Amino acid sequence: MAVASKKIPAPDRVRIHTALLSVSDKTGIVELAQALVSQGVTLFSTGGTHKAIATAGLPVTDVSDVTGFPEIMDGRVKTLHPNVHGGLLAIRDDAEHKAAMEEHGIQGIDLAVINLYPFEEVRAAGGDYPTTVENIDIGGPAMIRASAKNHAYVTVVTDPSDYGALVEALKEQNGETTYAFRQKLAAKAYARTAAYDTAISNWFAEALDIATPQYRTIGGVLKEEMRYGENPHQSAGFYVTGDDRPGVATAKLLQGKQLSYNNINDTDGAFELIGEFSPEKAPACAIIKHANPCGVATAPSLKEAYLRALACDSTSAFGGIIALNQLLDGETAEEIVKLFTEVIIAPEVSDEARAVIARKPNLRLLVTGGLPDPRSRGITAKTVAGGLLVQSRDNGMIEDLDLRVVTKRQPTAVELEDMKFAYRVAKHVKSNAIVYAKDGQTAGIGAGQMSRIDSARIAALKAEDAAKAMGWAEPLTKGSAVASEAFFPFADGLLSAIGAGATAVIQPGGSMRDAEVIAAADEHDVAMVFTGMRHFRH
Incomplete structure (x- = not known):
């Protein structure tokens, strides 16, 4: 049953007399406390935050003196008390609320500056189960939500990056905040606790191996507001989820313009593909255009790998994304800058290569510090009207599959290596996908067609x-x-590939007409291998 509102209008301006400061991230908290004291604000604080402020010589009251109860249970219980939550939730213009405050000696709290235990950081660092659980904050989210609900009277700040705006507002408005200001901070506060709880629930699902939890949320922090989305009339923002998987979200932009929505999407696809190729085995390069590879190759040197990838489709490579699995060296960079390229992404970049790339100031250069592990677990999500499709990441690897030769002719060792190479690439091509490969180099790629035979022909x-x-x-x-x-x-797609000169075929198998397809391969003395694993990508 819904709770009825008393329809008490929110005041526009509220003077801040009291502030509760309780933060895990101490960045800027002493400076904020100094600014608040200079405005005549009375400070209450907890634990380490109280110590930091008091050590700075500022007047601050421990929250235990507010509650009349000491911190207990290793600090697990310190702010879960009516004197705190009553001070945050009281509607100041409600006669009944005012009477309750007077009867129980509850002082109003006008400002709550709170950030949470570093659960996301502990999780990302691979903390063990007990340590991760211990870093689930309880009192912090409760105070944030209480303050945000009562934003008509309470200003709530959850991000150190907002301290400056708060101090500036108090200076401009003689120690007061406006209702619009409090509304925006309240909205941000609820988004923060939602993202925090999302991280916790998703961690539990992962830790307990629950593939489809009853409730699934996706949370993120705005990394940057984009100029537009896929098209100029669409708004967009780039959010990071806290996953430390090396990639475009965690990469450092060394130079170049802001990445666009399409740049980020394509660069992510490029780097996930290049992660399939171990740098210990050979240098590799992938060139992506419109989320599909137009050339992929390995070679004894990175420069040669780039040139071989480029040779597959130099026309489509114009304005593309280049992903590398090793340190970008100067010699390779010299070749890359000969062609207009939007983005280069690599684990590392040499000083020589940086100097070369600097000659193209608009060329974006991203360094990740590592490669994504193609076997790692995780989820991907896609929105649909009224819903969210969530699945586990496609971490199937050709090396882990039990390959089955289904034709009379066995593939040669060279053909087998080319099949594996082609299958790694096909995993990252939009369906329907056909990839020809020879000697560790893509020969032709057909992507995203409605029929497989068309992909083979293209x-x-x-x-x-x-x-x-x-x-x-x-x-x-x-x-x-x-x-x-x-x-x-059907056999037609295979026959088209054979007509193009293919002598070996790798595919999942599983069609009602497998026998027909195998017979066609045998008739043309072509070796065929079944993997038993499909890699649809829509």
Whole structure:
């Protein structure tokens, strides 16, 4: 049953006489306390916050003196008391509330400056179960929510970045805050506790291996407001979830313009793909355009890997995203800057390479400090009308699969390596996906078509165009391996790939017409391997 409102109008301006300061992150708290004292504000505080303020020589009352009860249970219980919550929740213009405050000796609290135990940081650092649980804040969220609910009278600040705005407001308004100011801070406060509880609930689901919890929320912190979304008429913001997985969200922008919505989406896809290729095995490069790879290659050197990836489709690579699995060196950078590129993302960058890239001031250069682990757990989410589709990350790896040869001819060792390479790439191509590969280099990529045969044809055409552009005698599809991220529903797609010159095929299998497809492969003396794992990407 809903609780009725007494319809008491909120005052526009409220003078701050008292403030409760209780923060885990002590950044700027002493300076804020000094500013509040200079405005004549009486300070109450807890634990380490009280110690920091008192050590600075500022007058501050311990919250135990407000509650008449000491902190107990290792500080777990200190602010969960009527004298605190009554002071935060009391409607000052309500006669009954005023009478209750007078009867029970409750003093109003006009400002609450609170931030929470570092649960997200402990979780990201891999804290053990008991330590992570101990860093779940209880009193902090309760006080934040109480203050935010009563924002008609209480100003609540949860982020040290807002201290400056608070001090400035108090100076401009003679120690008062406006209702609009309090409303905005209250909205931010509820968003903060929602994100905090989201992190906790998702951690529990992960720790207890609950794949589909009854309630699922996604939380994030605004990293930057974007100029627009996919298109100029759409608004957008980039939020980070606190996951320390190396990638575009955790990368450092060394130079270049602000990343756009599309840049971030494409760069994420590029770096997730390049994470499939271990830097210990060989340098690798992936070039992405419109969320699809247009060229991927490995080679003895990073420069050669880039040039081989570029050769697959140099036309589409124009204005693309380049992802590397090793330190970007000067020699490779010299090649990259010859072509207009939007973003380069790499684990590390040499000083020489930075100097080269600096000649292109608009070229965004991102450094991540590491590669994403393709086997790591996690979730992905997509909005639909009225709902949210959530799934576990596609962390299936070709190395972990039991490959089954289904044709009369066994693949050669070289063909098998090319099949594995092509399948790693196909995992990151929009469905329907067809990828030709030869000698650790993509030969042609067909992405996002409504029929698989069209993807096979487009990939072959791309290979023919690349051969003409490079002056090769024949396209790299001749003698290549071809990967399909899902089964061939008919033999026609396979026959198209064979017509392009593929001699080995890798696919999940599982079609009602598998026998027909296998027979077509046998008829053309083509080796075929089933993986048993599909990699749809929509």
